[in-house]
Amino acid sequence: METIEQRLDRLEREVALQRDEIQIRQLIASYSPKVDTSDRLERSRLLAELWTEDGVYDIGGIARVEGREAIAQVFVGMHFEQVREGVCHVMGLPFIRIDGDTALALNYSVVMRPDGAERFFPWRVSMNRWDLVRQGGKWLIRHRLNRLMTGEEETRAALRDIDAMAASADSFD
Amino acid sequence: METIEQRLDRLEREVALQRDEIQIRQLIASYSPKVDTSDRLERSRLLAELWTEDGVYDIGGIARVEGREAIAQVFVGMHFEQVREGVCHVMGLPFIRIDGDTALALNYSVVMRPDGAERFFPWRVSMNRWDLVRQGGKWLIRHRLNRLMTGEEETRAALRDIDAMAASADSFD
Amino acid sequence: METIEQRLDRLEREVALQRDEIQIRQLIASYSPKVDTSDRLERSRLLAELWTEDGVYDIGGIARVEGREAIAQVFVGMHFEQVREGVCHVMGLPFIRIDGDTALALNYSVVMRPDGAERFFPWRVSMNRWDLVRQGGKWLIRHRLNRLMTGEEETRAALRDIDAMAASADSFD
Numbered sequence: 001m002e003t004i005e006q007r008l009d010r011l012e013r014e015v016a017l018q019r020d021e022i023q024i025r026q027l028i029a030s031y032s033p034k035v036d037t038s039d040r041l042e043r044s045r046l047l048a049e050l051w052t053e054d055g056v057y058d059i060g061g062i063a064r065v066e067g068r069e070a071i072a073q074v075f076v077g078m079h080f081e082q083v084r085e086g087v088c089h090v091m092g093l094p095f096i097r098i099d100g101d102t103a104l105a106l107n108y109s110v111v112m113r114p115d116g117a118e119r120f121f122p123w124r125v126s127m128n129r130w131d132l133v134r135q136g137g138k139w140l141i142r143h144r145l146n147r148l149m150t151g152e153e154e155t156r157a158a159l160r161d162i163d164a165m166a167a168s169a170d171s172f173d
Numbered sequence: 174m175e176t177i178e179q180r181l182d183r184l185e186r187e188v189a190l191q192r193d194e195i196q197i198r199q200l201i202a203s204y205s206p207k208v209d210t211s212d213r214l215e216r217s218r219l220l221a222e223l224w225t226e227d228g229v230y231d232i233g234g235i236a237r238v239e240g241r242e243a244i245a246q247v248f249v250g251m252h253f254e255q256v257r258e259g260v261c262h263v264m265g266l267p268f269i270r271i272d273g274d275t276a277l278a279l280n281y282s283v284v285m286r287p288d289g290a291e292r293f294f295p296w297r298v299s300m301n302r303w304d305l306v307r308q309g310g311k312w313l314i315r316h317r318l319n320r321l322m323t324g325e326e327e328t329r330a331a332l333r334d335i336d337a338m339a340a341s342a343d344s345f346d
Numbered sequence: 347m348e349t350i351e352q353r354l355d356r357l358e359r360e361v362a363l364q365r366d367e368i369q370i371r372q373l374i375a376s377y378s379p380k381v382d383t384s385d386r387l388e389r390s391r392l393l394a395e396l397w398t399e400d401g402v403y404d405i406g407g408i409a410r411v412e413g414r415e416a417i418a419q420v421f422v423g424m425h426f427e428q429v430r431e432g433v434c435h436v437m438g439l440p441f442i443r444i445d446g447d448t449a450l451a452l453n454y455s456v457v458m459r460p461d462g463a464e465r466f467f468p469w470r471v472s473m474n475r476w477d478l479v480r481q482g483g484k485w486l487i488r489h490r491l492n493r494l495m496t497g498e499e500e501t502r503a504a505l506r507d508i509d510a511m512a513a514s515a516d517s518f519d
Contacts, residue, residue, distance in 0.1 A: 011357055087322070162380055191364055
């Protein structure tokens with residue numbers, strides 16, 4: 001028979017874990033409006049603050065950049081122009097695994113762009129593996145792997161991380 | 174050292190906030206099947222009940238309507254026909270900020286339509302800013318701003334709300 | 347005035363319900379990386395473990411299969427080839443209703459495929475009704491109805507389940 005103390009302890013741990021899940025989802029959800037308003041360096045620097053100081057953004061077919069300033073700079077040029085034409089980073093449902101102060105999330109992103117007057121087209125459809133860490137009470141991106149879903153074995157290997165993420169003693173099992 | 178009373182109070186506030194987050198997500202998620210089955214006024218009136226009595230739906234490039242009956246009427250005609258051809262309002266991950274009995278959410282929506290026999294096409298790709306209020310224990314839409322992602326400065330200005338939503342003492346920070 | 351015991355009981359019930367909501371979302375989110383790495387029977391058998399032993403997958407325009415082995419076999423051939431070309435099952439926001447050890451979820455899925463070098467196209471855009479059950483502490487799929495969003499009345503009838511799911515004493519109301 002559990003004491004009141006033990007029940008409170010268990011509830012507090014569980015509620016904290018569920019709050020982590022919300023915060024991580026919010027982090028991923030916040031990326032979309034932040035990137036789609038990054039039309040100048042001042043704004044891509046704000047976006048880069050979603051990463052840790054020495055965070056990595058490994059963007060399939062584009063670049064692998066390290067550190068906030070390098071991440072901010074990777075948007076200069078092509079991305080800034082796309083923002084002015086309209087570009088929309090739609091985030092799919094993430095699968096999240098939390099281990100204390102670190103977490104992994106897998107999701108897809110679909111970058112939509114306007115195609116003349118009446119339609120849009122899916123430009124980049126990618127998988128993302130978000131390697132996250134809590135620093136100063138805030139979840140940040142330590143490493144984001146982004147790969148186009150064009151059938152490469154390396155990409156499938158990263159997606160197969162779902163097996164370990166879902167099968168082992170899961171944070172929500 | 175917190176008393177049992179204080180720990181229970183804190184847990185109850187936190188759990189209520191997390192329940193709000195779920196209810197707001199459910200509200201946004203429920204929009205999709207409700208709109209995509211709105212093939213007659215009886216059904217678009219049900220859909221309009223997601224808004225407050227005097228709620229506003231400001232639909233980019235289409236209309237700005239106010240009040241449940243006007244919202245229900247905006248679907249008459251073109252939308253009813255699209256439902257019979259197949260139309261699919263896919264909702265992206267929302268970013269949600271809750272302040273007591275009001276809340277703001279930002280997300281993208283992608284309206285897919287069948288393109289002949291074998292494919293679909295993204296027709297409208299929009300940002301949505303949902304201004305929500307709790308009335309009688311239920312979250313409702315007070316104002317929904319919807320704008321196509323075609324690069325207008327007004328649209329980016331609305332999306333930049335993410336800065337204040339994410340940066341200030343956040344409901345989940 | 348509630349006793350401490352009563353407040354703890356209520357919190358435990360509520361937190362367990364919110365955990366169910368997370369686990370069901372994780373189940374749906376896990377489908378994507380599992381199906382998009384199913385390039386051989388060994389992997390589609392892992393995917394099929396998301397269903398109960400006698401689970402049903404009713405795939406619009408493709409097949410209705412029953413039992414894990416039949417579900418695993420339905421991916422042989424066309425799907426295995428698509429995985430090698432790149433295929434991406436993007437999951438939209440689910441609406442979830444939980445009743446004890448059973449649950450219903452409604453969401454959309456968009457299957458994206460690469461279209462030559464520079465773009466992707468939405469191949470199948472479908473509604474999904476997930477009929478779920480908890481077995482041995484784990485949520486599994488008892489029946490998944492998948493239908494292309496091409497305007498059939500049967501499909502709209504399934505989507506209209508949202509009315510009962512959202513209106514009746516809801517699990518999160």
